[in-house]
Amino acid sequence: MSEMASPKHLESVPSREENFAEHGIEWLREHGYKVTSQRRAILELFGRLGEHLKPGQIHTRLESKLPSLSLATVYNTLELFEEEGLVNRVTAQDGETYFDPNIQPHHHAVCNQCGGLFDIDIEGDQLDQLAEASGTTEREETDFAITGATIWFRGVCESCDDG
Amino acid sequence: MSEMASPKHLESVPSREENFAEHGIEWLREHGYKVTSQRRAILELFGRLGEHLKPGQIHTRLESKLPSLSLATVYNTLELFEEEGLVNRVTAQDGETYFDPNIQPHHHAVCNQCGGLFDIDIEGDQLDQLAEASGTTEREETDFAITGATIWFRGVCESCDDG
DNA sequence: CTACATGCAAAATCTTTGCATAATT
DNA sequence: AATTATGCAAAGATTTTGCATGTAG
DSSP states (O other): OOOOOOOSOGGGOTHHHHHHHHHHHHHHHHTTOOOOHHHHHHHHHHHHHOSOBOHHHHHHHHTTTOTTOOHHHHHHHHHHHHHTTSSEEEEOTTSOEEEESOOSSOEEEEETTTOOEEEEOOOHHHHHHHHHHHTTTTOGGGOEEEEEEEEEEEEEEHHHHHO | OOSSOOSOOOTTSHHHHHHHHHHHHHHHHHTTOOOOHHHHHHHHHHHHHOSOBOHHHHHHHHTTTOTTOOHHHHHHHHHHHHHTTSSEEEEOTTSOEEEESOOSSOEEEEETTTOOEEEEOOOHHHHHHHHHHTTTTTOGGGOEEEEEEEEEEEEEEHHHHHO
């Protein structure tokens, strides 16, 4: 059931996006949660955009389709999705809260110029190496047993570098 | 001086704590800013504790000394200090905003058990290695020129590991 | 029908802002 | 005395909460 095929055909990657909503809906059903139009719409929005979204953005983007959608419901829904592992909560370095449909462990990069947020894949053992390299497990003053890490890169994205 | 043994163990930078307030006060003077009791108190608090502090914490901790201190002044002062490079603004992974008198480039670790926040030193070239290792500069889909990174480690601190 | 989800409005935080007052230089 | 900083109160922004209503199963 793991369709994490290596991205050899970059043009035909769209399956994840389209299936995100379907998977989510089925998940809700299987776990006894009600499939409401609001939950469906939020899942579909994630599936369509595949991006990190802020609660307010979600609310705004769904306003036309669901005029009665309340921000409280957006928050409720995101809380549910996060608790159940359908999305990840991401706090950016500027304090903004995003929700990310990409639940694979990964990191982020922020473009200094356009402010864009990009996913960065990184190998698990490279993280271990980093932990070792940081020397934090060796220094007596800061003996800290590392179980994980989140990295925020800064730099310039491809688009901004071109222009 | 301080009865509370603060969890700061940077042997290499011992005088910084004591001089932090003095340096800050002199800096204000030299740059034409007024040395007020509020600014002095905030600098001294950082110098005494040498820790990451939230605006609200600063306000609370100074309440007894400066009963009239307003939260707005705390924010104004922190904004000034940050703009002038006397402190760093730090947004934790849970979205909390801290101000850090340690302006040396460094990273942070959060203890899963006690929630404590610890400084982590890391070599610059190790960061470069990490950037390289992440492969982000090579993958065509995510060509991103890295200029810096901020790392948040999670794990268990020494105290919690002992108990 | 019954349980759960939604919408609304109010409240709790955190942070910023405008202006009169106060303190530093 | 002049200029800048402070305090206060009000306003934004974000997120949470309580309760009546609505709706999926």
